[in-house]
Amino acid sequence: MTRPPKAGVEPRPEIATELRDAFISTWGGEPLIFRAPGRVNLIGEHTDYNDGFVLPIALQYSTWVAIARRDDRRVRFRSQTVQKTAEFDLDEVDPLPRHDWTDYVRGLAWVLEAAGNHLVGADMLIDSEIPIGSGLSSSAAIEMATGYGMLTLAGAAIDLDALATAGQRTENVFIGVRSGIMDEYASCHGVAGHAILLDCRDLATRLVPVGTDTRFVVANSMVRHAHTASEYNTRRDECETGVVTLASVLPGIRALRDVSLAELEASETLLDPVIFRRCRHVVTENARALRAADVLEAGDQAGFGALMVQSHESLRDDYEVSCAELDLLVETALGIDGALGARMTGGGFGGCAISLVRQDAVERFSAILAEKYEHSTGIAPTMIVAEAGPGVGPGPDGLGFDR
Numbered sequence: 001m002t003r004p005p006k007a008g009v010e011p012r013p014e015i016a017t018e019l020r021d022a023f024i025s026t027w028g029g030e031p032l033i034f035r036a037p038g039r040v041n042l043i044g045e046h047t048d049y050n051d052g053f054v055l056p057i058a059l060q061y062s063t064w065v066a067i068a069r070r071d072d073r074r075v076r077f078r079s080q081t082v083q084k085t086a087e088f089d090l091d092e093v094d095p096l097p098r099h100d101w102t103d104y105v106r107g108l109a110w111v112l113e114a115a116g117n118h119l120v121g122a123d124m125l126i127d128s129e130i131p132i133g134s135g136l137s138s139s140a141a142i143e144m145a146t147g148y149g150m151l152t153l154a155g156a157a158i159d160l161d162a163l164a165t166a167g168q169r170t171e172n173v174f175i176g177v178r179s180g181i182m183d184e185y186a187s188c189h190g191v192a193g194h195a196i197l198l199d200c201r202d203l204a205t206r207l208v209p210v211g212t213d214t215r216f217v218v219a220n221s222m223v224r225h226a227h228t229a230s231e232y233n234t235r236r237d238e239c240e241t242g243v244v245t246l247a248s249v250l251p252g253i254r255a256l257r258d259v260s261l262a263e264l265e266a267s268e269t270l271l272d273p274v275i276f277r278r279c280r281h282v283v284t285e286n287a288r289a290l291r292a293a294d295v296l297e298a299g300d301q302a303g304f305g306a307l308m309v310q311s312h313e314s315l316r317d318d319y320e321v322s323c324a325e326l327d328l329l330v331e332t333a334l335g336i337d338g339a340l341g342a343r344m345t346g347g348g349f350g351g352c353a354i355s356l357v358r359q360d361a362v363e364r365f366s367a368i369l370a371e372k373y374e375h376s377t378g379i380a381p382t383m384i385v386a387e388a389g390p391g392v393g394p395g396p397d398g399l400g401f402d403r
């Protein structure tokens with residue numbers, strides 16, 4: 001029996017109005033509204049912290065914030081998503097992480113102040129269309145939306161690269177994940193209809209139109225294994241260890257981005273076998289991300305799909321950040337008519353898989369993938385057809401944003 005898939009995640013166009021009304025009843029006064037999108041990475045995984053290349057799109061799903069100025073230096077904020085309220089003082093000296101959702105807002109405010117911004121007190125109400133903790137970067141979205149709002153209230157000229165960097169610093173220092181710049185960058189610089197080829201070393205970008213006769217279907221495995229953050233940091237350490245060893249024969253390299261596959265293979269005996277495989281993933285994934293941008297631009301969808309499959313195999317076998325559920329989603333997807341490629345996306349150990357699917361097959365593909373995954377695991381995945389949308393900015397006109 002074929003059952004229809006569990007309802008996918010829908011964008012909620014009414015979210016801005018709901019948020020404004022809820023703000024008025026929670027804090028009082030007329031707020032400004034801002035939004036920042038989640039992202040999905042098409043290819044180029046675990047390359048950002050190796051100074052390498054990534055190819056994300058900003059999603060059509062955002063985290064929204066309604067925000068109004070206060071006359072003191074207090075920041076009160078509530079998330080409708082988690083139904084919790086918190087507050088802090090901007091003059092708090094060296095705030096410590098609390099290891100909960102408030103770190104994303106407090107941490108960011110602190111990082112922005114430390115970078116020389118003079119923020120002002122604020123009341124904020126936050127809500128999100130992005131599934132939380134599933135690898136679509138709800139964390140960057142809450143940072144970028146609240147950061148953009150706080151900087152706007154402070155009357156600051158907003159430098160999006162500096163805002164993205166402040167978000168990355170928040171994750172590194174407050175959350176304790178040594179993540180790269182991709183998530184925040186994509187949330188800031190998304191462009192409708194385009195993927196962003198980002199050079200994480202110097203933030204140079206190239207916009208690449210996504211195809212019109214195919215779609216990217218994102219399936220959420222609905223699992224997240226407990227060791228995700230520590231494994232992430234371990235991978236980063238392993239890459240750094242690789243660079244230190246390789247630098248003894250390749251003087252001048254600063255990151256795995258500077259190493260070719262031929263150079264890496266010539267040095268294989270110097271490296272611990274595990275470190276060698278970690279490095280091989282990063283080096284080959286960088287090459288794949290660059291190649292993928294070219295084939296996407298050329299309209300070679302089959303070529304793009306093949307690179308996605310190679311990326312998944314490399315993440316599974318060399319980098320060892322996949323898991324049974326992601327492997328199952330990818331393997332199942334590749335067996336369904338209309339799929340041109342599939343891979344895990346995001347940090348790994350759960351979260352989402354992304355498939356490139358012929359447009360005319362999307363509906364059937366999604367139903368079959370959801371059904372088969374649920375049949376094997378007992379878990380109904382949520383499915384998203386990703387649309388490349390715009391980056392952070394003010395919410396819709398007429399909702400308090402007065403430009």
Ligand code: ADP
Nearest residue numbers: 079081101128132133134135136137138139142
């Ligand atoms: P991802 O970024 O892939 O969604 P993360 O683990 O990096 O996963 O971030 C998820 C965390 O971010 C949540 O556990 C929560 O602490 C915080 N967060 C994200 N969005 C919200 C929100 N709308 N309200 C409150 N907390 C949020």
Ligand code: MG
Nearest residue numbers: 137138139140
């Ligand atoms: Mg995150």
